[in-house]
Structures are given as C-alpha cells and as structure tokens.
Amino acid sequence: MFSRKLGNQKNLLSISISINGKEVKVLPNDTVASSALCMGLSHTRTTAISGAPRAPFCLMGVCYECLMTIDGVPNQRACMTTVKEGMCIESQQGAGELL
C-alpha cells in the first residue's frame, strides 16, 4: 500500500475521479497511476496472455505495465496521464476492448 503525506492540507485534494466505480479525491498534479496506488489498488491490469495481475513498474512511461481504460479508451499509460475532474478510470482486463 501507498499513502500520501499531506498533514492538515487535505483541502488540496480538489479533484474528484472515479477508479473502478469508486469516487476518490486527488491532487491536481496527480497522475492516474499515483491516484490508483494511493487508493490501494493492488493491480491496475491483467496481462493479455496469462491473465496475471500487474501494477505500475517504472512510472515514467517506458514499461507500459500501468495500461488502464481511461474515459472508455483502453491501453492508456496511467503514469503519463494527469488526472482531470470527473475522469472515469477502470482496470484493464487483458488486451482491452478494441472499440
């Protein structure tokens, strides 16, 4: 699990997003990956081959392990996507739906 050190500045969590149907409050400069890790998501996708669970690994856009479905679009790198108010994020199962 990961947690955020904010002390008494909880008011900074000004953005609302939804991850796997759950509403979470995050910081404006959060990425989808940092938000998912903070909410305690143990894995963010399953693999297309064996269905094994995977979680963010590099957090700098080079491993493509954190692929998630963001606002209906599959295969988005969660670590390279900055959150936006109302964003709807889902863990990706396998290769993700094409259309």
Next chain:
Amino acid sequence: MSHAQYDIAIIGGGPAGLSAAVQASKLGADVVLLDEQASPGGQIYRSIEQQSQQHSELLGPDYQYGKLLVQHFRQSATQYLPESRVWSINDKREIGFTNPHGTHVIATKNIIIASGAMERPVPFVGWTLPGVMNAGAGQVLFKAHNVLPSEDVVLAGSGPLLLLLAWQYLRAGVKIQALLDMTPMSNHFRAIKHLPRALLTHRYLRKGLSYEWALKRAGIKTVRNVSELRAVGDRKLETLEFIVKGQKRQLNTQHLLVHFGVIPVNQLSQVAGCQHHWNDSQQCWRPDADKWGQSSLPGIYISGDGADIAGGKSAEYAGNIAAIHSLCSLGILDQSQRDNLAQPYQKTLHDDRRVRPFLEAYFRLPSTMLAVNDEQTIVCRCEEVTAGQIRQAVQSGHTDNNQVKCLTRCGMGPCQGRQCSPAVGHIVAFTSGKDVEQSGFYRARPPVNTLSLQELASLYPEEQE
C-alpha cells in the same frame, strides 16, 4: 512536408533539453520544445514547479537546483509543447507527435534529441509481481506526488540511485527493512584504478559516502554481495529470497524497489536511422555522437543521458554545447563565436565526467546477471516470454535479437521491447558465445509510441468523410 517551421526542435524537457532551449532561444533561434510530461524538469527535476519549499528540501539540494533551470526556461522565448508524445522522427527532420491539441507533423532545420535515460531492466524471478517496482518509480511517487510506501520496504540492486532513494526515504520516515547491495565485491578491484581521476570530482563520492553514513547511523541493514534475488508471492509480492555468502536468505515484505543502473532511451535516435554502437563501460547501446552531440545524420543532435550516461549536470552542459553547434550550422553564429561560447561548457563537462569511469567500473553488472540464468524468468513482460524460450530460439540457430523476436514474440507487446531488449541481447550473446554487440538490437519502426488509428487519420482531415 518540406517547409521548416522551426530552426530547432528539442525533444525532452530534462536538463539537456531545457538548457539547449534556453541557450538557443537566447541567441535568436526559433525553438520548439516537446516533452511527454505536463511540466518541465525531466525525471531528475520532476514536478519541481509544483513543490513546496519543505518538500524540495526533503529531496535534497541537487533537486532544488533544478528550480533555476526551469525558471530560465520559462523566461525564454521557446515554444513549449508539454504532454506531447513523439511517435516518429525521420532523416528529413520531420517529427510526428500527439498532444492534447491533436496529432501533428512538423518540419525543422535541426533536432536535438534529449530523451534522457531509463532504468536498466534486469529480469529476475518474480519481477512482474505487483509490489515490485523500480527505485526510480519510488522516487517519482515521492518527488512528484508526495506518495510513500505505508509498510516497510526492501531496496535491492546496484547503482547510485538506490543509495539516493534510501537516503530520501530515510529522511521522509519510510521504514527500510534492508538494502540488498548486488554489486559484486570483485568490482572494487576493477574500480580502484579509476579512483585517482574520480577524486578530482570528489563531490559525487563525498555525497555517496554521506548517504552511506546516514543510513549506517540510522541502523539500516545493508547486506552486501547479494545474488540470485527472487520475488515470491501469490498475485503480489510476499517474500524475497536471495543468496549471501552461499547461504539462502529470506525476507518478508510487500514492497521491493529495484535498481540496476540507467541506460539511454534511444527509440527516437533509432527510428530516425542514426548509427548506434555498444559501449562496454556503460553496458548499453548508445547513438553515435561527436563532441558537439552531432549524430550520424545531418541536423540531428543527441544530448545528455540519451547519448552518454553522465548525470544531470553533464546533461546540462551537453545541451548547451549541442545548441551552440546547431546555431553555428544554421548560420546564426560563426565558428569562432561557437568555439568561444562552447569552451566553458566543454571544460565543465570534461571535469564533471571525471567520476564516471570509476562509477561505471564500481557498479558494473556481471554478465551472468544480465543474461538471466533462470529459465522460468519472464523476460518480455508484455508477451510473457521466458528466458528459457529465448535460449531455445538461440539454440535452434537464431542468433540475433530480431530473429529471436520474430520467433518468440519477445518484444512485440505495447512497450515495443523497451523492457526486454537489453536482456535479450545478453541472452543471445551468452548462449551463442558471441559479444553483445554482435547480437544487435531491435529495429525501431514508427510509431515508436502509442498512436491510435483515429489520431493518425486526423492528420488527413480532407480524406475523412
């Protein structure tokens, strides 16, 4: 497309790219800078504009230094295009990229590729389990988002970043269960001959030692000469197994942060068609670049860690040097102006680099580790191809990386070989008894970054219904 819209396009917003942009725009060039991140700083000075003073101080003075560089960049006349992922460069210096405003192709007179470095992927048993993460990833979470592991952590691998993260975690109050140093003891002898030269740039060595002392004072357990690291668990990390002095040891943890040095991110120089060579001291493929950062292709420069792993300061000097040479090639500076302007940067770059041969020898990874001796280990994280399958392909006569890729699908997933290519090269070389440079590297083809058909089609609106 033939009309050049810019004098210089810079790709990457780390120290090399930012300093090149500041230098080139100051001297009157028309400059555009494209970067994948939402704000300037690269990995080293990531999210520096958003951080409170208190948080920056926790990360240390080297991080805070980046503030000034980013300020200068913001004050410059550079056109800045954040959140832009470049998916193609060609030898006509056309750049294809996608950002929140759409998909674009621009033509430029010169390109400076400043795409920086990534952590060297070294596959080991269980490295795909949730709970295992790169040390750099741990640092990104902390730097950019103030996010830290809630439970205790184990750090493992070899390289300066591992020590830096341990020091930063210690200051931030993260409980470090152990630091597993996988640097082979035999490296100490290998490195000693480079020590006198490294002492001329002793600030790096002093810094490393001060981190070590701080960890020691805090009672952090450092286990040296660790080998055969394995991450074990059911659907997530639960236990680490490893060998020390011939003995099998075990630690229970939910968080493992690994680091095995850094290598250039060179998809862009590869897709452009630049020549590359194997650098044995840095154990990686690097684009050919002369002392000005000029690649084998006219008008394409490569600068910073993307050309030569030498750290943030050196990258800054190299960015300035490439920009100055580029301005001369564009006729904005004459040769004597170029030489006068570049001289101080060349001197500081030379001085800053003096520590490198020592660090490279000290943190050199053994070829047995790079060539993944456990058959069951997944090498290609995307297509789940194991070391055993790759070895089998080599034994059946496929002795270069691209043949192995064709046969096994290793490297055909979304990361396009970024995570498996180095290991495949070592496995092919080790199994076939060749040198790594003979096994080659995966050919890069555009798009080298994700690009949807819709994004591609949007380049031709008149042909859409």
